[in-house]
Amino acid sequence: MFHKLSPETATRPVTISVDGVTVEVEEGESVAAILLRTPPFTARTTPVSGAARAPYCMMGVCFDCLIEIGGATSIRACMTRARDGMAVRRQLGRPAPPDINL
Numbered sequence: 001m002f003h004k005l006s007p008e009t010a011t012r013p014v015t016i017s018v019d020g021v022t023v024e025v026e027e028g029e030s031v032a033a034i035l036l037r038t039p040p041f042t043a044r045t046t047p048v049s050g051a052a053r054a055p056y057c058m059m060g061v062c063f064d065c066l067i068e069i070g071g072a073t074s075i076r077a078c079m080t081r082a083r084d085g086m087a088v089r090r091q092l093g094r095p096a097p098p099d100i101n102l
């Protein structure tokens, strides 16, 4: 769907996983941009209807890019930069509530 236009601005290559699949990216790249060029090109499904959503505004406003990173849920992919070894999962439906032991 999408591909990078300017390889001359490339930074250090790193590896992340998206739903368990290894993906080569550039350090500091927007995770939302990575999802838009990684099949199935979506970030999450809605809690009520299960409809697929993809990054839309790319500036932290629409919340259509919510993902899970390293077990933390509802992270905005467009506000997150790729780091080596990052484990990204598409957020399917309503995330489980956090396990809080007070």
Ligand code: FES
Residues within 6 Å of the ligand: 032, 054, 055, 056, 057, 058, 059, 060, 061, 062, 063, 064, 065, 066, 076, 077, 078, 079
């Ligand atoms: S793409 Fe809209 S909040 Fe991330």
